[in-house]
Structure formats: C-alpha cells, structure tokens
Amino acid sequence: MTTPLLDVRDLTVTINRDGHLITALDKVSFSVNPGEVLGIVGESGAGKSITGAAIIDLLVPPLKRTGGTITLAGERLDRLSPKAMRSVRGGRIGFIFQDPMTSLNPVISIGRQLCDTIEAHLKIGGEKTKRKALEWIERVGLPNPEVQFRRYPHQLSGGMRQRIVIALALCANPALVIADEPTTALDVSVQAHILQLMRDLHRESRASMMLITHDLGVIAKMADRVAVLYAGRVAEISTVGELFNAPKHPYTRGLIRATPMPSADGEVRLDQIPGAMPGLGAVPPGCAFNPRCFKAEGDCRAAIPPLTTEESAAFSCFHPLERETA
Amino acid sequence: MTPVVNTPSVPAARRSRLSKLLRAMRRAPGPTFCAFIIFALLIYAFVTPLVSLNPFEFSGMSVMDSFIPPMWMADGMPDFPLGTDDQGRNLLTAMAYGMRTSIIVGFLSVIIGLVLGGSLGLIAGFVGGKVDAFIMRVADVQLAYPALLLAMIIDGAARAALGAERSVTTAITIVVLSIGIAFWVQYARTIRSSVMIERDQDYVSAARITGRSNLSIIVLHILPNVMAPVLVIATINLGIAIITEATLSFLGIGIPVTSPSLGTLIRNGNNFLQSGEWWISVWPCLVLVAFVVSVNILGDHLRDVYNPRLRGRS
Amino acid sequence: MSAQDFLTLNHVSKVYRRNQSLLERLKKTDTGGTKAVSDVSLTVRHGETVGLVGESGCGKSTLARLVSGLMEPTSGEIAFRKDGAGRTPRLQMIFQDPYSSLNGRWTIEDIIAEPIRVHKLRRGRAAIRARVDELLTQVGLSPADAEKYPQEFSGGQRQRICIARALAGEPEFLILDEPTSALDVSVQDQILNLLRDLQKNLALTSLFITHNLSVVRIMADRIGVMYLGELVEEAPSEELFLRPRHPYTRLLIDAAPDMDTSDRSLHPIAGELPNPAFPPSGCRFHTRCPFAKDICRNTAPPQKTAGTGGMFRCHFDLELSNAQAIPPASKARTA
Ligand SMILES: Nc1ncnc2c1ncn2[C@@H]1O[C@H](COP(=O)(O)OP(=O)(O)OP(=O)(O)O)[C@@H](O)[C@H]1O
Ligand SMILES: Nc1ncnc2c1ncn2[C@@H]1O[C@H](COP(=O)(O)OP(=O)(O)OP(=O)(O)O)[C@@H](O)[C@H]1O
Ligand code: SF4
Numbered sequence: 014m015t016t017p018l019l020d021v022r023d024l025t026v027t028i029n030r031d032g033h034l035i036t037a038l039d040k041v042s043f044s045v046n047p048g049e050v051l052g053i054v055g056e057s058g059a060g061k062s063i064t065g066a067a068i069i070d071l072l073v074p075p076l077k078r079t080g081g082t083i084t085l086a087g088e089r090l091d092r093l094s095p096k097a098m099r100s101v102r103g104g105r106i107g108f109i110f111q112d113p114m115t116s117l118n119p120v121i122s123i124g125r126q127l128c129d130t131i132e133a134h135l136k137i138g139g140e141k142t143k144r145k146a147l148e149w150i151e152r153v154g155l156p157n158p159e160v161q162f163r164r165y166p167h168q169l170s171g172g173m174r175q176r177i178v179i180a181l182a183l184c185a186n187p188a189l190v191i192a193d194e195p196t197t198a199l200d201v202s203v204q205a206h207i208l209q210l211m212r213d214l215h216r217e218s219r220a221s222m223m224l225i226t227h228d229l230g231v232i233a234k235m236a237d238r239v240a241v242l243y244a245g246r247v248a249e250i251s252t253v254g255e256l257f258n259a260p261k262h263p264y265t266r267g268l269i270r271a272t273p274m275p276s277a278d279g280e281v282r283l284d285q286i287p288g289a290m291p292g293l294g295a296v297p298p299g300c301a302f303n304p305r306c307f308k309a310e311g312d313c314r315a316a317i318p319p320l321t322t323e324e325s326a327a328f329s330c331f332h333p334l335e336r337e338t339a
Numbered sequence: 340m341t342p343v344v345n346t347p348s349v350p351a352a353r354r355s356r357l358s359k360l361l362r363a364m365r366r367a368p369g370p371t372f373c374a375f376i377i378f379a380l381l382i383y384a385f386v387t388p389l390v391s392l393n394p395f396e397f398s399g400m401s402v403m404d405s406f407i408p409p410m411w412m413a414d415g416m417p418d419f420p421l422g423t424d425d426q427g428r429n430l431l432t433a434m435a436y437g438m439r440t441s442i443i444v445g446f447l448s449v450i451i452g453l454v455l456g457g458s459l460g461l462i463a464g465f466v467g468g469k470v471d472a473f474i475m476r477v478a479d480v481q482l483a484y485p486a487l488l489l490a491m492i493i494d495g496a497a498r499a500a501l502g503a504e505r506s507v508t509t510a511i512t513i514v515v516l517s518i519g520i521a522f523w524v525q526y527a528r529t530i531r532s533s534v535m536i537e538r539d540q541d542y543v544s545a546a547r548i549t550g551r552s553n554l555s556i557i558v559l560h561i562l563p564n565v566m567a568p569v570l571v572i573a574t575i576n577l578g579i580a581i582i583t584e585a586t587l588s589f590l591g592i593g594i595p596v597t598s599p600s601l602g603t604l605i606r607n608g609n610n611f612l613q614s615g616e617w618w619i620s621v622w623p624c625l626v627l628v629a630f631v632v633s634v635n636i637l638g639d640h641l642r643d644v645y646n647p648r649l650r651g652r653s
Numbered sequence: 654m655s656a657q658d659f660l661t662l663n664h665v666s667k668v669y670r671r672n673q674s675l676l677e678r679l680k681k682t683d684t685g686g687t688k689a690v691s692d693v694s695l696t697v698r699h700g701e702t703v704g705l706v707g708e709s710g711c712g713k714s715t716l717a718r719l720v721s722g723l724m725e726p727t728s729g730e731i732a733f734r735k736d737g738a739g740r741t742p743r744l745q746m747i748f749q750d751p752y753s754s755l756n757g758r759w760t761i762e763d764i765i766a767e768p769i770r771v772h773k774l775r776r777g778r779a780a781i782r783a784r785v786d787e788l789l790t791q792v793g794l795s796p797a798d799a800e801k802y803p804q805e806f807s808g809g810q811r812q813r814i815c816i817a818r819a820l821a822g823e824p825e826f827l828i829l830d831e832p833t834s835a836l837d838v839s840v841q842d843q844i845l846n847l848l849r850d851l852q853k854n855l856a857l858t859s860l861f862i863t864h865n866l867s868v869v870r871i872m873a874d875r876i877g878v879m880y881l882g883e884l885v886e887e888a889p890s891e892e893l894f895l896r897p898r899h900p901y902t903r904l905l906i907d908a909a910p911d912m913d914t915s916d917r918s919l920h921p922i923a924g925e926l927p928n929p930a931f932p933p934s935g936c937r938f939h940t941r942c943p944f945a946k947d948i949c950r951n952t953a954p955p956q957k958t959a960g961t962g963g964m965f966r967c968h969f970d971l972e973l974s975n976a977q978a979i980p981p982a983s984k985a986r987t988a
C-alpha cells in the first residue's frame with residue numbers, strides 16, 4: 014500500500030452562530046494518494062467547500078477548525094504557522110474555485126498575475142518568468158499567448174478565465190490541486206473542454222487532485238476514488254467503478270439513482286430519496302441519513318455508524334447494501 | 340443539540356416577532372433608550388395640554404409672573420419648575436404646547452412628503468421610460484436647492500398669494516406643505532430604485548401571467564416589498580422636518596406666536612439671552628435636541644437593521 | 654392551424670435593444686441589439702409536452718416570456734387556439750429561481766389562492782381554503798403550511814409551492830422555465846416525479862425549458878434544440894436522441910458527461926459559444942461545426958423537414974452524409 018500524499022483524519026469544523034457552536038464538518042477522514050484524483054461529491058450544503066477550505070486554512074469566521082489532523086507528505090499542515098501556510102497555499106497546494114473571478118484580480122493583467130505567482134513560488138525572475146507565463150497561457154489552450162498576456166480578466170470569456178485560473182493553480186508545480194466545482198459555472202460544451210484540459214495537465218504533471226463537485230457525471234469521468242459527503246460526514250469512500258456499480262451506502266445509491274439518466278425506453282421512473290438533507294444544526298441523532306433511509310433500523314437512530322475501512326474503501330453504515338447481481 | 344418542539348397553539352410568526360423585538364432591544368441598548376425618550380416626550384407633549392390651561396390664551400397667562408427663573412435658582416418658585424417667560428407663561432406647560440405643534444407639523448409634513456414622493460417614485464419605477472425620465476429630472480432640479488431654502492420659497496409664495504389675513508390653521512398648512520414638498524425627492528428616489536428591482540422579480544411576472552392588473556400588482560405585491568426602507572427614512576426625516584419648522588419659525592416666517600412651536604419659543608427666548616434670562620430659550624432648545632437626536636439615532640439603527648446589504652451579518 | 658394544434662409560433666423574433674445614449678437617439682443611428690430569439694417557428698399540440706434545450710444565453714427564457722405574454726415579439730406571431738367563446742387558454746408559469754418567484758410578504762395560502770381569486774375559480778373563503786389545502790397535499794406539503802411565509806421553506810419546498818400556485822390557476826397551458834435547475838439532484842428528482850404524475854393525471858399541455866438533456870428526455874414528448882436564438886432542430890424525443898440530424902444536437906448530447914465509468918472519454922465541442930449579440934454569418938454554428946464547408950459560412954441553411962415529423966436547419970443531413978465522421982451518439986446513454 015502506498016503512503017498517501019494527503020491524509021486527513023477526523024477533521025472537524027464548527028460554526029459559531031450567536032455563541033452556539035454548530036458542527037459543520039464532523040470527523041471527516043480521507044486520504045489522497047500520489048497522482049490520484051479524489052472526487053468529493055455531495056449535495057449543496059454537505060460541507061464539500063468547507064473541507065477544501067479547511068485543508069488550505071482558508072476558513073473565515075464564524076467557521077473554525079476545531080479538531081483533526083491534516084498531513085501533507087508527512088508534514089502536519091494543521092500545526093503550521095499562518096506564514097508557513099501561506100507559502101504552502103499556491104505553492105505545494107494549488108486551488109481552483111467555482112467562480113474564476115474570485116481567484117483573479119480584476120485590475121491586474123493576467124500575464125502579471127501569472128508572473129507574480131511564478132516568482133513567488135518558483136524563486137525565478139526576469140525574462141525566465143515571462144517565458145514560463147507565456148508557456149502556461151499556451152498550455153491551457155489560449156490562442157496568441159502574447160496578446161492574452163496583456164489582457165485583463167474582464168476581457169476574457171468565462172471559459173477562458175477558468176483556463177487562466179487553472180494555469181495559476183498549476184504553474185508553481187504543486188503536489189496537490191484542490192478544485193472546487195471548477196466547471197459548475199460553465200456551459201456543457203465549455204465544461205467538457207475544461208475537464209479535458211484538467212485531465213491532460215494532470216496526466217503530464219502527475220499532481221494529485223481533489224475534485225469537488227455535485228455532478229456525478231463529472232465524477233464518473235474524472236475521479237479515481239470518490240468520497241461521498243452527507244451532512245458534514247463521510248458516507249462512503251470507494252473507487253469510482255465500485256461506487257457506481259456496487260455502492261455500499263444507501264445514500265450513495267440514492268444519489269446515483271436520483272440523477273436522471275433515462276433508459277432506452279425512456280420510461281424509467283426516477284427513484285427518489287424522500288425528504289431533504291438536514292440543514293446545519295438540525296442533524297438527527299444517530300446516522301445523519303436515517304430519516305430518509307429505507308434500511309434504517311433502531312441502531313441507526315441510536316448511534317452514529319463508525320467509518321468502516323476495507324482496503325482503499327470505507328463506508329459508515331450499519332446496514333450496507335449487498336453487491337447486486339443485476 | 341436542541342430538540343425541535345412543536346407548539347401549534349402559538350402562531351409561529353407572531354411569537355418570533357415578539358421574541359425578535361426583545362432580542363433586538365437587548366442587543367441595542369442605545370436605540371432602545373432613545374425610543375423611551377421619544378415615548379416620554381410624546382406623552383409629555385400630548386398629555387400636558389389636556390390637564391392645563393393654554394398659556395397662549397389670555398386666561399392662561401399672568402404678566403405678574405414674568406421672568407421667574409427655574410425653581411432651584413434664587414428667585415425660583417415651585418409653581419414654575421422651569422421658570423416663566425416674558426409673558427409670565429409657565430415654561431413647563433408652554434413647551435408641551437410648543438412640542439405638540441412641532442410634532443404635528445413634523446408628522447404631517449413627513450406624511451405629505453411620503454405620499455407625494457412615494458407615489459411619484461412608484462410610478463417612475465414601474466412605468467419607466469419617458470415618465471420616469473421626466474419625474475427624475477424634476478427631482479434632480481429640486482435637489483439642487485437646499486430643502487430649507489425651498490421651504491422658504493414655497494412658504495413665501497403661498498403667503499404672498501393668500502395675502503395678509505390668514506388664520507393659524509392656514510399658516511400651519513402652508514408650513515406643512517412647504518416642508519413636505521421640499522422632502523419628496525428622497526422618498527421618490529428610494530422607492531423608485533426598489534420598485535425597479537421588484538418589478539422584474541419572478542413573483543411579479545407570475546402575478547401578471549395570472550392576469551392581475553398593473554394597479555393591483557403595484558398595490559398588493561410591490562408596495563409591501565418596498566416600504567421598509569422608506570419608513571426608515573421617514574423616521575429620520577421626522578427629526579429634520581421638526582428642525583426645518585423650528586428654523587422657519589425662528590426666522591419668523593413659520594407659525595405665529597399665538598400657537599407656538601418649539602421654534603417660536605426659541606426665537607422668543609433669544610430676545611432675552613443677552614439680559615440673562617437664559618432659561619426661556621435654553622429649555623425649548625434642549626427638548627428639541629433631545630427629541631431630534633433620539634429620533635435620528637433610532638432611525639439610523641432601523642436603517643442598519645433593514646439594510647439588505649447588511650442583513651445576515653450577525 | 655390544425656384542430657390538434659394548441660399553440661403556434663410563426664417566425665417569432667425578439668430583439669433586445671441596447672439603451673441608446675441621447676446623442677445616438679438624436680443622430681437616429683440604429684445601434685442594433687441582441688437578437689435573443691430569431692425566426693423561431695414551433696407548434697405545440699394539445700396534451701403534449703414540448704421541451705426546449707440549449708446552452709446559457711441561447712434565448713430559452715426569452716422564448717418562454719414571449720409565449721407567456723410577458724413580452725411582445727419584435728416580429729412574427731404567437732397564436733393560441735381559442736375555445737368556442739373566443740377565449741384564450743389560461744396560462745401559468747413556473748420559474749427557475751424558487752426564491753424570487755414567491756412574494757415574501759404573503760402567506761402561502763394567499764400565494765396559492767391568488768390565481769383562484771383572480772380567475773374566480775372558487776367562491777367563498779372556506780371553498781378557497783379547502784382548494785388550497787387540497788393543492789398543498791397534492792404537491793406533497795401539508796395544509797398546516799398554509800399559514801407560513803415563503804422564508805420558512807427550502808428551495809425544493811418553494812418550488813412545490815410554485816407548482817401548487819400554477820395548478821391553482823387550473824391552467825390549460827403550463828410554461829416551465831428550468832424548474833429544477835436551482836435544486837439538488839435528490840430534490841430535483843422529487844419535483845420531476847411530481848411533474849410527471851401531474852402530466853399524466855391532468856393531461857397538461859406544456860413547454861418545458863431546461864439546459865439538462867437528460868431531464869428534457871424524461872419530461873418531453875418532443876424536443877426543440879436552440880443555438881444562439883435559433884431553433885436548429887426539433888424532433889420527437891427518442892428520435893432526437895437516437896438519430897440527431899443537426900451536428901449541434903449530436904455534439905451537445907455527447908458533451909454532457911454521463912455516469913458510465915468504463916468509457917471515460919470526454920467530448921467537448923470545439924471553440925466557444927460566440928457572443929449572442931454578434932452571431933456568426935451564414936449558419937450560426939459554423940464556427941464550431943466539424944462539417945462546416947464554405948456554403949455554411951456564407952449562406953444561412955434553410956429549414957428542412959425530417960421524415961419523422963421533425964425539422965432541422967443545416968445544409969447537410971447528418972443521417973445521410975456524415976454518419977461515419979463521428980461515432981454514433983447517445984450509445985452510452987441508452988445503456
Ligand atoms: N461563512 C459561513 N458562515 C456560516 N455558515 C456557513 C459558512 N460557509 C458555509 N456555511 C454552511 O456550512 C455548510 C456547508 O457549506 P459548504 O459551502 O461546504 O457546502 P458545499 O457542500 O460546498 O455546498 P455547495 O454545493 O452549495 O457549494 C452549509 O450549510 C453552509 O450554509
Ligand atoms: N432584458 C434584457 N435586455 C437585454 N438583453 C437581454 C435581456 N434578457 C436577455 N438578454 C440577452 O438575450 C440572450 C438570451 O437570453 P435568455 O435569458 O433568453 O437566455 P437563456 O437561454 O434563458 O439562458 P439561461 O440558460 O442562462 O437562462 C442573452 O444573450 C441575454 O444576454
Ligand atoms: S449548416 Fe454547416 S455549419 Fe451549420 S451545422 Fe450544418 S454542417 Fe455545421
């Protein structure tokens with residue numbers, strides 16, 4: 014078994030709401046192996062973005078990390094000083110946000126922004142920086158690098174901006190890239206471009222990637238392993254093939270079946286999960302999924318199921334689904 | 340974790356409104372204190388005239404008692420706790436009458452400004468196009484003149500038109516109208532911009548598809564959604580309107596001395612500041628300042644609470 | 654218009670004029686504008702659900718607002734079948750954003766009762782209240798919710814309230830503009846199931862707009878595909894997915910990632926969506942089309958009818974000429 018590049022154990026994040034502490038992430042554990050794409054999937058509010066932000070210490074009050082360990086290549090990130098963390102961020106860990114405008118400075122040309130990032134993290138300067146920046150503009154598939162170099166973010170389309178953000182995230186040769194919904198704001202036809210680009214660059218650089226999304230289609234195409242989050246807890250972690258073909262957690266299966274994918278006769282009835290994911294602070298006792306789960310029994314309401322780990326997979330359920338022979 | 344308790348007997352909305360109010364009061368002790376001052380002054384202004392003779396009518400004054408200082412000074416008398424003025428009026432009662440006029444003028448002019456500016460703003464925002472352009476250009480032009488100057492011009496014009504023989508009611512009406520007209524622009528602008536946001540919301544489209552007329556959409560759907568910010572402005576303007584009236588009266592073009600406002604009292608007292616009878620003008624000044632400052636603090640606070648951009652920060 | 658036809662759009666176009674400056678108005682220069690909907694002809698038959706798909710900015714919402722009467726077309730005409738008394742059918746619309754489509758100052762009861770009151774479908778407080786309770790139950794909420802305000806509900810619940818309000822108007826025609834796009838999958842699913850049940854039980858005629866191909870495939874009998882304001886293809890649902898005739902339809906079907914983990918290839922469409930304000934000359938799709946020839950750059954393709962009762966707008970026919978050029982579409986999705 015390989016030693017993981019990133020290991021997150023019992024990560025807990027709380028929200029301070031008028032003095033009451035509400036748990037937003039409850040003992041989330043997972044790991045990312047070198048060169049692997051770990052997909053993180055879940056419905057809106059499941060805590061996906063908070064997980065990404067907690068790893069690079071970007072949580073802002075009222076959010077606060079209150080427990081757990083984060084280890085990147087043997088180094089405890091949770092113990093780093095804010096200053097040391099700043100050089101990790103954008104250096105050894107690159108990140109891509111849903112809205113490209115949040116990572117781009119609107120009043121600085123994109124060439125300048127690329128050069129700044131390269132200079133800060135690669136410790137090179139002068140002409141070499143500019144050459145490297147132009148090279149990256151070309152690598153992310155923008156025509157006329159020299160022209161793009163001098164343009165400002167508002168002069169680019171949404172897809173082009175996201176390409177620049179990807180260049181910014183990757184230009185410092187990070188060991189890990191955290192991409193939070195990188196294609197959600199884009200159209201289908203552009204989305205496929207960006208995914209293709211991310212896949213190509215990932216193959217070239219062999220950087221590990223955490224791909225956060227709520228789109229199971231994106232997960233199926235991009236991820237090697239997948240962690241499913243539900244109400245701030247890990248429901249299941251498994252390889253992508255296992256997850257789609259033999260999910261263990263009832264929620265995972267519910268999520269897959271809820272995604273509209275008509276069969277040939279077009280007359281499939283969508284299998285729906287009743288109810289909705291509990292909001293913050295309204296998580297029921299026991300398994301967070303128990304009010305919506307068709308397998309729930311007394312024990313599910315009494316205790317939180319532990320994360321049972323087998324090989325590279327894990328699930329937290331007292332009554333996991335059997336492998337279906339269908 | 341707190342269990343969710345269902346109490347169907349109490350309507351959720353009402354219960355939470357009361358508890359919200361209590362919580363808001365605890366969080367903002369300053370504005371709460373101001374609210375109490377306003378309340379106390381209102382009672383003072385409206386209850387005193389019910390239990391005392393009007394010092395501005397002949398039966399209510401006695402020249403014998405003129406220029407008596409407040410009771411804790413050498414020549415003070417316990418009958419006149421705050422002293423008397425040149426006509427021997429008890430200042431404590433006189434000020435209540437003055438306040439009452441000031442507050443009535445303030446409220447009426449705010450309501451006139453609100454109704455006038457509100458309707459013009461609604462029309463401008465909802466209809467748009469040329470109508471909007473016209474109303475807003477008029478507003479821009481008016482904004483170039485200070486409100487006080489405008490009120491003076493309107494006041495002067497009305498007086499010139501009506502001639503010399505005018506009753507107290509006419510004078511008050513003129514003042515109220517001129518202050519109200521001087522302040523409509525602010526309401527119109529605020530309402531217009533909110534209306535322009537609301538009229539494109541999907542709930543308005545839904546009502547229109549259902550077949551509602553423009554008028555009922557404005558009255559039933561849009562109006563309730565745009566009122567909060569103007570009501571806040573109205574509270575703030577109440578203070579400004581009272582001051583404007585006081586200024587007009589101080590300058591001698593507002594309300595006649597026979598039915599005085601705080602401004603008239605201050606103007607009257609001003610004549611005696613030099614000769615040492617400071618109390619005649621200082622008390623009305625203090626009451627005016629206390630009321631206006633309280634109203635402004637409360638209004639500011641309400642504006643912060645209702646400002647959608649600041650909402651959700653707590 | 655045949656007896657079956659419920660709604661006909663005849664060469665409908667809509668241009669959004671840019672706000673002109675005073676100087677431009679004085680000089681009477683025509684600055685043009687965005688042609689958001691361009692020469693769309695479409696027929697909706699009685700009892701049928703017609704789907705409209707297309708990427709962001711292609712004019713779907715504009716078309717919905719034109720059909721609903723919220724806006725007048727710049728040219729062309731939109732005609733509903735009139736009943737014996739010459740009355741146009743009752744319309745209702747469900748919007749994408751469940752937050753802005755409910756008036757936050759009204760109770761749920763008043764919101765749902767509004768169409769009933771306006772159309773005088775029930776008389777008397779008690780009768781209206783009974784109908785509201787019935788509708789709330791029908792969309793999976795409880796009558797106790799009637800006294801609450803919209804703020805107390807989640808996005809999915811709000812969308813149910815919107816559906817209840819639309820049904821309250823007893824519409825003969827329902828327009829749904831991305832009714833599930835703002836919702837999570839598990840909630841989207843509940844709403845789609847609800848809508849499908851209603852379609853079946855109430856025999857509604859409807860226009861269903863979405864950018865999600867899988868959703869439209871489940872919901873619609875016939876589907877129209879829009880690109881930069883034009884309707885480029887229109888065909889019965891299954892026909893469209895199995896045998897797309899327009900290159901854009903084919904590429905769009907392939908571009909959305911499916912959940913097949915054995916074939917992980919991605920199929921992006923070359924190039925980027927042009928600015929709708931300045932659509933390309935000739936065929937609007939020629940800048941991204943793998944089959945584009947010179948004729949495509951210069952001449953706008955005519956509207957051709959397909960044997961299956963559909964239509965498409967391309968100089969070539971994908972079925973006949975180019976079938977080998979790209980692998981068959983929608984293979985994975987039918988698995
Ligand atoms: N700054 C904040 N203050 C208070 N609550 C927050 C804050 N940020 C996030 N939350 C809450 O924490 C929970 C998890 O949020 P998070 O952003 O991680 O969800 P997500 O899984 O990324 O969802 P989405 O798919 O919508 O992006 C949500 O309920 C959210 O409302
Ligand atoms: N009120 C308006 N004024 C000017 N242009 C507009 C207006 N509304 C829409 N447009 C433009 O018209 C085009 C079509 O817009 P429309 O909203 O119909 O697209 P859509 O297909 O519904 O897109 P989406 O999937 O993003 O909702 C877009 O280019 C848009 O920018
Ligand atoms: S007309 Fe030409 S450019 Fe347009 S879709 Fe057909 S082949 Fe492509």
Ligand SMILES: [Mg+2]
Binds near residue numbers: 061062063193194
């Ligand atoms: Mg997120």
Ligand SMILES: [Mg+2]
Binds near residue numbers: 714
């Ligand atoms: Mg739209």
